[in-house]
Amino acid sequence: MSATAPAIRNAVRLWLEKLEAGDLVCVAVSGGADSLALAYALSLEAPKLAIQLHAVTVDHQLQPASATQAAIVVEQMKSLGIETTVAKVSVEITEGLEASARKARYAALDSVGDKLNAVAIFLGHTRDDQAETVLLGLARGSGTRSLSGMAPHHGKYIRPLLSITREQTEKLCEEVSLDAWQDPHNMDSQFARVRVRLDAIPTLEKTIGPGISQALARSAELLRHDANALDTWAEREIRDLDLADLECEHLLHLPRAIRSRIIRAAIYAAGAPSGSISAEHLASVEALITGWSGQGASHLPGGVKVERFSGRLSLLRN
Numbered sequence: 001m002s003a004t005a006p007a008i009r010n011a012v013r014l015w016l017e018k019l020e021a022g023d024l025v026c027v028a029v030s031g032g033a034d035s036l037a038l039a040y041a042l043s044l045e046a047p048k049l050a051i052q053l054h055a056v057t058v059d060h061q062l063q064p065a066s067a068t069q070a071a072i073v074v075e076q077m078k079s080l081g082i083e084t085t086v087a088k089v090s091v092e093i094t095e096g097l098e099a100s101a102r103k104a105r106y107a108a109l110d111s112v113g114d115k116l117n118a119v120a121i122f123l124g125h126t127r128d129d130q131a132e133t134v135l136l137g138l139a140r141g142s143g144t145r146s147l148s149g150m151a152p153h154h155g156k157y158i159r160p161l162l163s164i165t166r167e168q169t170e171k172l173c174e175e176v177s178l179d180a181w182q183d184p185h186n187m188d189s190q191f192a193r194v195r196v197r198l199d200a201i202p203t204l205e206k207t208i209g210p211g212i213s214q215a216l217a218r219s220a221e222l223l224r225h226d227a228n229a230l231d232t233w234a235e236r237e238i239r240d241l242d243l244a245d246l247e248c249e250h251l252l253h254l255p256r257a258i259r260s261r262i263i264r265a266a267i268y269a270a271g272a273p274s275g276s277i278s279a280e281h282l283a284s285v286e287a288l289i290t291g292w293s294g295q296g297a298s299h300l301p302g303g304v305k306v307e308r309f310s311g312r313l314s315l316l317r318n
Contacts, residue, residue, distance in 0.1 A: 008037055008041045008164055011161055012042055015158050016051055019119060022050060025051060025118055027054075028056050028123050029057050030057065032182075034124035034129075034161065036178045037164075037170075039055060054116055055085070056084070056109055056112045057086055059086055059089065063184065063185075071086075072181070087111070118156065121156050124161055125150055126161050127163060127217045131214075131217050132201070133149045144227045147220065148227045230261065237262055244316065248289045248312060248313060251289050260282055260286065267300055267315065270302075270306075270315040276300075276301035285300075303318040
């Protein structure tokens with residue numbers, strides 16, 4: 001066997017060693033090469049540390065054969081000695097198919113994880129996924145946090161394969177005779193991520209040179225360290241502030257990166273829905289601080305109104 005399996009098993013073991021004997025962890029398995037390789041590595045490494053393992057496959061019911069694919073995953077996991085829960089979800093299309101399916105998927109994973117008292121949920125995102133995420137963030141004109149890509153560890157979620165390539169997971173599946181599912185959505189160019197995967201990254205590799213995915217993933221890691229430092233600074237500032245009544249002069253003398261984080265936190269504290277605040281929303285509030293010329297209030301998602309009175313920002317929900 002090549003060095004592929006040890007690399008993936010080592011990546012998984014580093015995270016399992018942070019847990020306690022007797023803990024239960026879940027692994028999300030779609031049946032694709034990435035999640036199958038992850039489940040395989042976990043099935044070998046978790047028992048060594050007395051960690052219980054449970055698989056979850058989410059049936060989004062978006063394709064005619066979705067139930068059949070879920071049943072195949074159950075059989076594949078059984079061959080690895082892993083019990084599996086099939087979580088059927090109804091995807092409400094509210095923000096595009098990709099985003100809506102992702103929202104439903106994470107809700108299902110959270111629900112199963114809570115029922116099983118899982119201490120962690122392992123996801124099979126690879127270095128290639130990370131590179132795609134960074135490019136998509138660049139296309140949206142996102143800030144540092146978005147460009148830092150997916151975190152290896154966020155809450156209960158653990159992504160141990162962010163240093164592993166998609167080619168490696170496919171190779172491992174071939175080596176251990178795991179038949180990986182090819183999701184038709186992964187070839188559908190209506191999705192931006194698919195266009196990045198099939199067109200943008202190969203074009204960059206051809207015109208700039210090889211190693212683009214690795215470079216993007218490395219940039220994401222560096223940006224994540226920067227974003228964490230800026231978040232920590234902003235949090236220290238926030239502890240001493242009344243987010244509903246902010247002094248403009250104080251904000252004006254802070255670096256913009258810190259000021260924007262404080263503004264965003266204040267807007268959400270006032271009642272804006274999570275994830276609803278865009279760069280344009282922030283810019284309108286920023287102008288009340290740095291470009292004040294008597295303009296009126298900024299009206300934001302969730303009925304939040306931000307207005308400047310006597311050198312202070314007042315935030316309230318209508």
